[in-house]
Amino acid sequence: MDRKVELISFGGIETLRMAEFEPPTPAAGEILIRQDAIGVNFIDIYQRTGLYPLPLPAVLGVEATGIVEAVGEAVHGLRVGDRIAYAGLPGGYATRRVLPGWRAVPLPDDIDAKAAAGGFLRALTAHMLLTRVFAAGPGKTLLVHAAAGGLGSILTRWARRSGCIVIGTAGSPDKAEIARANGADHVIVGRDADLVGETRRLTGGTGVDFAIDGIGGTMLARTLDCVRKFGTVASVGQAAGPIPPIRAEDLGPIRSIALARPSVMAYAAEPETYRAASEAVIGALRDGTIDGRIGREYRLEDAPRAQRDLETGATAGCSILVP
Template sequence: MTHVVELSAPGGVQNLSFVSREIGTPGPGEIRLRQTGAGVNFIDIYQRKGIYPLSMPAVLGVEGAGVVEAVGEGVTQFAVGDRIGYAGAVGGYAEARLLPAWRGAKLPQDVSSELAASSLLRACTAHMLLHKVHQVTPGTTILIHAGAGGLASIVMPWAKRMGARIMATVSTDAKADLALANGADTVIIGRNADIAGEARKWTDGLGVDFTIDGIGEPTFRASLEATAKFGTFASVGQAGGPLVKLSANDLGPQRSVAFHLPSVMAYLADPLRYESVIRASITALSAGPERMVGPKFALSDASAAQSSLENGATTGMPLLVI
């Protein structure tokens, strides 16, 4: 039997239970992974609430790392004992799990299992944003919210290596220091700051080429005003609440903004794309800067981990240690 965190029905963290389940043996094309860690992401919270529906009961978690302990028929790329990470496959809040073999990626020595488990989905999201949603080139100006958060800590150094200039928003001075350390060129501090005005001033009145907003309704209008004509606006989350109203008139023709609601789960659903994206994401993690994983929670404390992330009490990338 294996311990898992099971969601009984959509709703609050009280619907999460630490229970034992039989995992079974891997079928054709599968591996069984003995996990050492699983990441905690906002997508887990959206799935828990039913915003992204799952069949119940469900085991949440879409990224993790561990050691292969069994392989199914036809699996030749992995052997028992291999250390791997994965992203985009629901079922991570577990001591062990079955996983399609194509989802696995061997980890190099310079990428720890903890870093992979807590960061691979965010790294794949960064790849989607910087290479698919908006092709970043030298000189691209980017506005990203939650500059001390896990996604921004990966997006910013990756974008800097591509030649981008970055403005980040944060809520406190301490978080501003983290954002600057992760590659922001300038930081807007405070929930009541004039985000659009500061962004326009920073870009000589033009607005930024690319806005990445994971907050939702509280920052949507300011983000829109901060984006340049023919710029790109990516809404990647709703940590502060869902968008209340959006119409075509909000985006054009005067603004002429390209608006995206990109799904990293959809981005990673194609095995051929997945292979190249996960490799590029692992390379980006190994390229630095050195990241401190945290905060860390026991698997049995998954509800506390989700609450901490949901309430904005975390910086960096939360991890369930297994």
């Protein structure tokens, strides 16, 4: 019998429970996969708490790698036994699942399944931020919050590959060392650091071209002061809690900055975009931009603990579940 982690109500980690199930037969356009490794992301926590509500009961998890076990009609280019990765669709906390065929990204034999599962969604997010939200390139200066975290690590490495100058933030000296190892040119250390003052000092008083905030809470308001005139801020999460309202006057005309609130789920829902971005992600896994290191590995039944560790900042890098 297959197993899944089911969300029965919105709230804390106690709302997650193990359940057994019979996997369905794939319909036309679908495939059935046996999952090898499953990524754990903040969106899983947002869905669990009801910030991004799903119909209940629900199975969380929006990225994984696996092996194709059955192929429905009208699916082209996939065969039983193929290794695949996917991102952008809940239902991942399970030993098996059905998936629309177009979501399956062929996984080359030289790419580790765990590395792909832990970094695929975050890498898609980085691709979205550094191509569609902001055109990253040589000489551009970026501020990346939590540069030792799962997303921050990939963003830092990808931005440096693009020729950007990266200022990272880290909550502790140990995490600052990880951020530097990721390629950050400068790291601002400590939750109470003078973020604005240090950023302005490091940029000669002008501010960064692009700032990416996945922390939320009061951090977004502080981040607005770190960006140059006509720069851009992207808000991609709220690990520290709800974000107080931002007024139009907080953005301009004095600051003259742009604020984006992009969704990687919406980005990955565009089939053509998803295919192109996935090719870039596979390339980044292959050339080492995504280094493949997993911060924490948990058993499927330990999904509540994995979410708690991510939520409390006890992890660095990416975390995965192994069925």
